[in-house]
Amino acid sequence: MRLHSFLLLLLLTAWAWALDGEEGGEEEEEEQEEEEAKAPEETTPGPPSDELLEEDNILVLTQHNFDRALREHRYLLVEFYAPWCGHCRSLAPEYAKAASLLKNESSELKLAKVDGPAEMKLVEEFGVNGYPALKFFRDGDRSQPVEFTGPREAEGIVRWLKRRLGPAATQLETEAETTQLIDSQDIVIIGFFKDLQDEDTAGFLATAEDAVDLTFGFTDRPELFQKYGLSQDTVVLFKKFDEGRADYPVDEELGLDQADLSRFLIIHSMHLVTEFNSKTSSKIFRAKILNHLLLFINQTLTPHKELLADFQEAARPFRGEVLFVVVDVAGENDHVLQYFGMNATDAPALRFINIETTKKYLPTTGEITAASVTTFCQDILSGKVKPHLRSQEIPADWDQKPVKVLVGKNFEQVAFDESKNVFVKFYAPWCTHCKEMAQTWEDLAEKYKDHEDIIIAELDSTANELEAFTVRGFPTLKYFPAGPGRKVIEYKSARDLETFSKFLDNGGVLPEPEEPEIPVPVLENSELLN
Structure with a gap:
């Protein structure tokens, strides 16, 4: 993610007409009059064009054609970027790929982009405070754009948009439909609501719009409430691992809290123990669980792998409070080892970190059992263990250079x-x-x-x-x-x-x-x- 500064050079070319320096007679004057007659008359420039141009299937928008784009496309995802922004350059190929994938989907949906520094009026209007910023416009309404919250890779962008265009969840009428949906994925979320027209159902569907990596269904059928042992409105997360199911009862007085439901879904859609890799890293940090306990092991060594059972056992009572993560030192995780100041030979080892304060904690014993791991976590959470602060030695010449x-x-x-x-x-x-x-x-x-x-x-x-x-x-x-x-x-x-x-x-x-x-x-x- 490099940050480069770009200098845009505007090349101006001036054309000069060379005229003979000889003295001319009537014929030369007549030719000059003819040329002057052919010259276009000076005109006052008209208003800026609202023409819509495209680059790589992406509309190029300015303050002059923004309204036209909203009129002609019912759904519009707009990226505000800066030419010098490294993050924007990283996003560009994924954004173009997403535009290509959506090219034949619907004429109502279009991807667009705005050069933020060149269009500061639009930046100020839509509250852009960093690049890249993606905002979703629906039905020509420029007053309330929706912040893009999906993954910033092509397939994720497409999934996020389709979730907003189509039904966010499948309405279930029968036991067979419900069973088929649950069996179709490793994780399926079903909302059981007695009244599909109330605010709780609407909040559930709004949550489903953002959780593009999960599959949702909903129902009001009494026989389905009975089948799954429910007596009140409840969101149930079905999964093919760990405990198999997690229930989120809707508070009968306060109703459904979307933020709380989203956190519940993130926490319970994760395994009790998550292996760190390129596919899980973003999910680990999106979980918004501030405390992480990392077990560093070498997955090629049997004694190390045998530690996983105790680690899993210790994780259960801390679900939602501490995220248990396994880091394979034999994998491509040197950057994680470096961050914690470790070497592969230090495994097996435990490290605890609060990702908000970045404070790190080391166990006082090298023993890794369910009991020792539980005690380690409890002591940190209760404040009995002080953070471990690393320091290099003071260089002999630390103050000798500027x-x-x-x-x-x-x-x-x-x-x-x-x-x-x-x-x-x-x-x-x-x-x-x-x-x-x-x-x-x-x-x-x-x-x-x-x-x-x-x-x-x-x-x-x-x-x-x-x-x-x-x-x-x-x-x-x-x-x-x-x-x-x-x-x-x-x-x-x-x-x-x-x-x-x-x-x-x-x-x-x-x-x-x-x-x-x-x-x-x-x-x-x-x-x-x-």
């Missing part, structure tokens, strides 16, 4: 020195964005190396963890002004030498920008594991 090298062991002493203004880059060695700004950071340090009260420093956040705060993305830039109070200012503006210099020269303050700031991308910690 950019000072900080680690966990010297961070507090340097960053909160009351006599210094300290500007710190928190980075990851593998982070593309960090690499792109490395030279600028070196130039900044060189520029201020003779300022006794200013320190330019960097800290490798993959090898050093801090108690004072959590670094959530890379690069993160923080300014620690001189004086008491342990003040911290997070820098969120442009990453160039001129802007950095203005920031430092003004004591950690920048003047108000003349133009809207473009969101600066960072690589989130969770993206490392995706």
